[in-house]
Amino acid sequence: MVDLLNLKIEQMADLNFKCECGRTHKVDIEKIIVGSNILNDKSSFIDIINSENLFVVADKNTYKSWGKELIRLLKRENYQITEFIFQNEDHLIPNEKSVGRLLIEIPKNTSLIIGVGSGTINDLCRFLSYKLNIPYVIFATAPSMDGYASMVSPLIVEGFKKTYEATYAKAIVSDTQVLRNAPLEMIHAGFGDILGKFTSLTDWKLSKLINDEYYCEKTVEFVEKARDLCVKNAEEISQRSEEVTKQIMEALIISGIAIGFVGYSRPASGAEHHLAHYWEMDAISKNIPHPLHGNSVGVGTVVVSMIYQLMKDKLPKGLTPPDPEYLISLHKKVGSIYSPKELGIPKDVFQDSIIHAREIRNRYTILQLAHEFNLLEKISTILTDKFYG
C-alpha cells in the first residue's frame, strides 16, 4: 500500500495504486520538479525533453519571467524551436480565440508542446496537447492555482466557463526562484485556491452524506495535509521565502493530483469555485478585468463558509463546516483580500451570484442544499448587506 501522506512531491509522478475507496488512483505525469535554480542544472529535467521539434508557448510576462531564459537554453541544446508569445494588451483568456491562435501557429511536425506560464497558458497547452495528441510539459511561472497537475481544462466558450476533459502534462517543471518572484497577488491567489479546499472538501462530504456520492477519505486526507502545512505558515507567505513558496506550489500540485485521482474536480472545486467562475464570466461578458481565479476562490471560501453557518440547523449530522472567522484570520495573516466588495465584485453581481452560481455546474454543494430549502434569496440578502452595507 502506498504511504500517500509521506511521499515527496517527485515521488508522486507516475503513481498507480489501488485505494481503500475501491478505485485505482493514477497520476500519468512522468516527472514533477519543484527545484531551485534548475536551469543551472539542466540534468534535472532535460531527459523529459526527448523530442526534437518543440512548440514553446508563453505570454509577454511569462516570457520575461522564465521563457526567454528557457528558450535560450533549449536553443543551445540544438532543439528545433518554434516559439509563440501571446502579445495580448489585456489579460489572456482561455477562450476559442486563444485555442484557435495556437492551432494556427503550431507547426505540423511538432513533437512536444512546452508551456511557460501559469493557469491560462497551462490550460491552453493542455487542451491543445489533448486534441492533437502531442505531449506537453509545463514550466510553471507562478504558484497561483492548482491546475498544473490536473487533467481538465476550464475554458471560456461562448462566454461560458466550462471544464473540458483534457490530459496530464508529461512533466511539471518549477523553480522556487521563479515562483517566489511572481507578483504577490498571484502568490495570494495560490493561497486562495488552497483555502478553497476548506469548503470544496466540506461540499464533497455534504454530498456523500445526502446523496451517497462516491467519496475517498485518502484523497481528502492527502489534500488536507498539504493545505494545512500552508495554513500553518500563512504569516510567512508574503515574505516569499523559498520554503513557503515550495509548500504552496506542492499543495497546489497535490490538489491537482487529487483531481486526477477522482477523475473530475470534486476534491478541489465546490461552491467557492462556482462563485468565482460566476464573477469571472460576468466580467468577461462585460469586457472588464476580473480578479485572478485564486483570489476569487479565496473570497468565495469565506462567503461559502458563511452560508454554511446560516444553514447550520439544516446540515446532516457529522458534518463539520469551516469557521468564517478562522478563514478571515488566515487572509489577514497573509494580507490577502477576503471581502467580495474589496475584490471589486459589483454588489448586484454578488447578490445574483449567491442565487445562480449553483446553476453553472452539475455538482451538489451547500448552494444546492440552500436552494432545496428555498433559502437562497434570503441568504443573498443577508450576505449582501453584510459585505456591501
Ligand SMILES: NC(=O)C1=CN([C@@H]2O[C@H](COP(=O)(O)OP(=O)(O)OC[C@H]3O[C@@H](n4cnc5c(N)ncnc54)[C@H](OP(=O)(O)O)[C@@H]3O)[C@@H](O)[C@H]2O)C=CC1
Ligand atoms: N486546469 C485546472 O484544473 C485549473 C485551471 N485553472 C484556471 O487557471 C486560470 C487562472 O490562472 P492564474 O495563474 O491565476 O492566472 P493566469 O494564468 O491568467 O495568469 C495571469 C497573468 O499573470 C502573468 N504571470 C504569470 N506568471 C508570471 C510571473 N512569474 N511574473 C509576472 N507575471 C506572470 C501572466 O501574464 P500576462 O498578464 O501577460 O497575461 C498571466 O497571463 C483560470 O482560467 C482558471 O480557470 C485554475 C485552477 C485549476
Ligand SMILES: O=C(CO)COP(=O)(O)O
Ligand atoms: O478551478 C478548478 C480547480 O481549482 C477546476 O474547477 P472546475 O471544475 O469548477 O472548473
